[in-house]
Amino acid sequence: MIGKTLTVHGHLSGREDLVIDGRVEGDIELIENRLTIGAGGHVQGEKGVKAREIVVFGSVNGDLEATERIEIKKNAKVVGNLRSARFVIEDEAYFKGNIDTIRTEPKVAAAAAAGASAKPVPQPAPAPAPSPLAAVAEPINSPAQPSLIQGAREGQRR
Numbered sequence: 728m729i730g731k732t733l734t735v736h737g738h739l740s741g742r743e744d745l746v747i748d749g750r751v752e753g754d755i756e757l758i759e760n761r762l763t764i765g766a767g768g769h770v771q772g773e774k775g776v777k778a779r780e781i782v783v784f785g786s787v788n789g790d791l792e793a794t795e796r797i798e799i800k801k802n803a804k805v806v807g808n809l810r811s812a813r814f815v816i817e818d819e820a821y822f823k824g825n826i827d828t829i830r831t832e833p834k835v836a837a838a839a840a841a842g843a844s845a846k847p848v849p850q851p852a853p854a855p856a857p858s859p860l861a862a863v864a865e866p867i868n869s870p871a872q873p874s875l876i877q878g879a880r881e882g883q884r885r
Contacts (some may be wrong), residue, residue, distance in 0.1 A: 734858075740755070744757075747764045755770065755778070778794075787806070791805065793810075
């Protein structure tokens with residue numbers, strides 16, 4: 728936790744959740760964790776803020792990127808671009824910037840793709856489609872239906 732009276736200059740990175748109630752002037756990188764910027768917190772980033780989940784109650788000047796979601800709460804202020812899979816911007820929150828939605832792979836598909844034996848599974852060949860003419864085709868000179876040539880000959884004989 729960065730308390731109300733603390734100011735940090737520089738790059739922050741780590742592997743645990745972080746709550747900022749003070750001031751951070753620099754980039755923050757918590758790729759696998761949650762970052763919460765409290766109501767009294769202020770973040771000024773050059774390259775931006777990256778985390779698994781970002782929740783803003785205070786103010787941020789800079790880009791935010793989260794692998795799961797970004798929440799901008801009531802009375803919060805964010806000036807910068809957002810990039811995440813999900814977004815929540817509450818009523819009375821201030822946001823100025825662009826939003827870029829990223830797609831995440833389902834965990835099952837990602838685990839299957841990361842498998843060591845990623846050999847393609849052979850699929851059976853599809854059966855050939857029946858010919859549309861096969862059901863209606865009859866021999867030309869079938870006893871059930873005389874040919875056109877026979878009908879013409881009989882018409883000439885009369």
